Amino acid sequence: MNTLDWDLFAKPAPLINMAARSFARLGERRLKSLGLNVAQVPVLYLLRNGEALSQKSLAQLTRVEQPSMAQTLVRMEREGLIQRTPAPDDRRSQLISLTGAALAKLPAAREALDAGSSRALEGFSDAEAATLLALLRRLNQNLDRMVIEEALL
Structure with a gap:
């Protein structure tokens, strides 16, 4: 590369x-x-x-x-x-x-932070926003697992 x-x-x-x-x-x-x-x-x-x-x-x-x-x-x-x-x-x-x-x-x-999140997701459909959240949750689960695995090395 x-x-x-x-x-x-x-x-x-x-x-x-x-x-x-x-x-x-x-x-x-x-x-x-x-x-x-x-x-x-x-x-x-x-x-x-x-x-x-x-x-x-x-x-x-x-x-x-x-x-x-x-x-x-x-x-x-x-x-x-x-x-x-x-x-x-x-x-x-x-x-x-x-x-x-x-x-x-x-x-x-909470209201202030939620309003910021809503503005950041402008132009996203409800389905896209839900998909983004699901993907980020899964990514964080993978990262958590990696951190634990690497700590055991």
Whole structure:
């Protein structure tokens, strides 16, 4: 294969990366007025139903490194979005849950992000949008499996 013939955008990874970065930039703009940011969205989502999880669990579920999750949680705590309580089964661990202030912001945050997604999918039929979601879910399942397999090597 001639390296001069390389078309970077003939493969999905760069296109998905570009889309993800654009979604993140637009999401940041939409969430800023609510006092939120895109890095907080997975935490807000996971804790939205009153559940309390450890930092370790949040990091694993969001596929974020522990130091990055710790930083996100420190900022969220400083902004009054989360609270920490001692874990009943491990006094060294704390459980993270959302505050009333965070819960009050969720409907507007979801509306802002949903509106952005709808605009991004303008021109897609309902069937095309459903196909895109199904393909991305399957792609992420494959990637998750690959990460696990390669970690075992």
